[in-house]
Amino acid sequence: MADGGSESPASETDARLEEVLERTNMLKALKRVQDNRGAPGEDGMTVEQLPGYLRQNWERIRQELLDGRYKPSPVRRVEIPKEGGVRELGIPTVMDRLIQQALMQVLQARWDRTFSEHSYGFRPERSAHQAIMQAQKYIQSGLRWVVDIDLERFFDRVNHDRLMAAIAKRVSDKRLLRLIRRYLESGAVLAGGLVEGTEEGVPQGGPLSPLLSNLVLDELDQELERRGLNFVRYADDSNIYVGSEKAAKRVMESVKKYVTQRMKLRVNEQKSAVGRPSERKFLGFSFTGDGEKRRIAPRSVEKLKKKLREQTGRNEGKSLRQMIEGVSAYLRGWYGYFGVGQARTILREVDSWLRHRLRAKLWSQWKNNRRRVEELLGQGADRDLVFPTVRKPMGAWKAGNSRVMNVTYNKKWFERQGLFSLYEAAPIAIA
Secondary structure (H helix, E strand, C coil), X not given: CCCCCCCCCCCCCCCCHHHHCCHHHHHHHHHHHHHHCCCCCCCCCCCCCHHHHHHHHHHHHHHHHHHCCCCCCCEEEEEEEECCEEEEEEECCHHHHHHHHHXXXXXXXXXXXXXXXXXXXXXXXXXXXXXXXXXXXXXXXXCCEEEEEEECCHHHHCEHHHHHHHHHCCCCCHHXXXXXHHHHCCCEECHHHCEECCCECCCCCCCCHHHHHHHHHHHHHHHHHHCCCEEEEECCEEEEEECCHHHXXXXXXXXXXXXXXXXXXXECCCCCEEECCCCCCECCEEEXXXXXXXXXXXXXXXXXXXXXXXXXXXCCCCCHHHHHHHHHHHHHHHHHHHCCCCCHHHHHHHHHHHHXXXXXXXXHHCCCHHHHHHHHHHCCCCHHHHHHHHHCCCCHHHHHCCHHHHHHCCHHHHHHCCCCCHHHHCCCCCC
């Protein structure tokens, strides 16, 4: 990539397109796009093909960007299943992901320090865990009522004119403003190759979208701060902590009014509510009434079990070893997030339930009683337990919890096979 030229550096308070296209920034963006990988956009170009394409075309593309002639490609729309429906993602081309990443790096470096301390999502050196810990501190301080506000299809509802006006307060370079507007309006490729225009919303899937969403919602953060409220926001999920039910209801009504009338967004009435922290969930967690302990929300445990059921189905054409490898990889990732929950008893129950499923899988794979006898005796099982169990008519699930299967294929046996244990990973001090 060629250097950005000899233009004067951007000021402390503004950003210019030359800064975005500067060589060091573009190389950093390229590395991030390569590390994130991801599927091709509508043009079919892969992340692996991008460096070669840049070597041949970057000078032309860079000049088009500087001249204001560059036009982003429409995003490829995909639907991702989620609780209660689907989430629409827009996958930009890898070229547009690169440009958006470069834009995001420059703008975030300038904007992030102006955002609220109560905002934790999509920000450097901030995390969901920090948001959860702050929420817990509010509850421990005596704020035992929560105003849980969820925005309805937030990414789809953002008004482009309001968003661009907010950006224009921070960016004076008209080329940058024009480029961002084009990304907002680039549209999406539908089935059959038709392109649908975009009149509102911030497409989920591009590197720039999280930053733009934080800019939009910073208006809400500033309003809540002005009112002196104690709150935590992660993306479009805001929890406000107050001392009484009466105050909570009053805050809910006034904030809903502000969001709908001033910000022109919609509040999800089904997911938003006033309640005790123990009754609500925040980022997959709930809390005891006094805030002393973080609990993994029941719905989060249900979703984990659903995923494990999918990976350990008895009709899956995988060996037990393959299942254990896949399940363990998933559990390590899950624990990386939910391991901060103070719920070791629940983790032990999930471990036990999973081993039960895997024993049932073994029983089912053995197909017939002769094979079951051979396998159990081969593992050193007690003959007095093996034969009565095998002769007794029962399904795989019941057999997986029989005494001979529990004793023979116990916790230690699964540990030797490499099965990850949530319970053993959790600190002993966590109850």
